[in-house]
Amino acid sequence: MDDILTVNGLCKSFGGIAAVQDISMRIPRGKIVSLIGPNGAGKTSVFNLLTGFYEKDAGTIGFEGAPLEGLKAYDYVKRGIVRTFQNVRLYSAMSVLDNVMVGNQYRIRYSPLDIVFNTRRKRRVEEESRTAALALLEELGLSHLAYERCDALSYGQQKKLEIVRAMASAPKLLLLDEPAAGLNPLESEELSVFVAHLIDRGFTILLIEHDISLVMSISDYVYVMDHGRMLSEGMPEQVQRDPAVIEAYIGKRGMQDVIAGKSP
Numbered sequence: 001m002d003d004i005l006t007v008n009g010l011c012k013s014f015g016g017i018a019a020v021q022d023i024s025m026r027i028p029r030g031k032i033v034s035l036i037g038p039n040g041a042g043k044t045s046v047f048n049l050l051t052g053f054y055e056k057d058a059g060t061i062g063f064e065g066a067p068l069e070g071l072k073a074y075d076y077v078k079r080g081i082v083r084t085f086q087n088v089r090l091y092s093a094m095s096v097l098d099n100v101m102v103g104n105q106y107r108i109r110y111s112p113l114d115i116v117f118n119t120r121r122k123r124r125v126e127e128e129s130r131t132a133a134l135a136l137l138e139e140l141g142l143s144h145l146a147y148e149r150c151d152a153l154s155y156g157q158q159k160k161l162e163i164v165r166a167m168a169s170a171p172k173l174l175l176l177d178e179p180a181a182g183l184n185p186l187e188s189e190e191l192s193v194f195v196a197h198l199i200d201r202g203f204t205i206l207l208i209e210h211d212i213s214l215v216m217s218i219s220d221y222v223y224v225m226d227h228g229r230m231l232s233e234g235m236p237e238q239v240q241r242d243p244a245v246i247e248a249y250i251g252k253r254g255m256q257d258v259i260a261g262k263s264p
């Protein structure tokens with residue numbers, strides 16, 4: 001199997017809190033892998049370690065066969081690793097199109113002189129960026145919103161737009177941190193179709209998500225963390241039958257109740 005990312009023995013502590021303890025995982029190219037677990041399990045800390053927001057205490061992270069060491073945040077995007085955040089981080093006063101163009105900015109190459117003199121080269125590069133951004137919006141069914149201000153969009157549309165902006169930089173690995181958080185059931189369903197479409201386009205995704213029915217319906221493989229450790233892993237149907245997961249993740253509730261979205 002062609003793994004795009006391999007993680008071995010990853011550790012990170014904050015004072016007395018061992019947020020990430022001996023975590024190992026792998027993500028095959030073109031697959032969607034999910035990382036789930038109760039609040040405070042350490043999922044976001046793993047994302048922060050994978051994207052250089054946190055420095056690891058121990059362990060190795062390999063991306064496309066080479067170690068991810070000593071890179072600046074910007075270098076992760078250049079290497080093809082892009083993430084979204086739990087909370088929407090769009091430029092709310094800018095248009096949808098401009099936000100997507102921000103996403104592919106790192107691919108734009110022109111000099112400060114090109115900017116000062118507004119050269120033909122600068123205008124051409126910007127036009128290419130605009131065309132690419134519009135094509136992406138079209139493909140993902142959001143082109144009718146291209147000239148809307150972001151703050152005029154529904155929350156569900158903003159969550160999708162965040163993913164589109166991340167995709168605009170043509171990532172090899174997309175890390176999605178709770179894309180369904182705050183969505184109603186209909187928006188959540190739309191989002192799962194949207195994410196499934198990204199997989200059809202050949203993207204590789206690592207997903208953190210509390211919406212278990214979404215996770216179980218779209219994941220190829222699931223990792224479960226609890227208290228900083230890896231509690232379980234496997235295909236969705238294996239994980240949801242694992243007694244350790246049922247006990248730690250959902251307590252006395254049945255997994256079917258969680259999947260059905262019933263309250264505790």
Ligand SMILES: Nc1ncnc2c1ncn2[C@@H]1O[C@H](COP(=O)(O)OP(=O)(O)OP(=O)(O)O)[C@@H](O)[C@H]1O
Nearest residue numbers: 014017018019037038039040041042043044045046
């Ligand atoms: N920068 C930090 N400083 C101190 N403690 C931190 C920091 N980041 C994470 N932690 C702690 O590490 C533990 C794991 O937190 P993390 O946010 O990774 O969990 P999570 O599984 O993503 O939780 P949630 O599902 O609630 O987002 C928690 O106890 C948290 O308080």
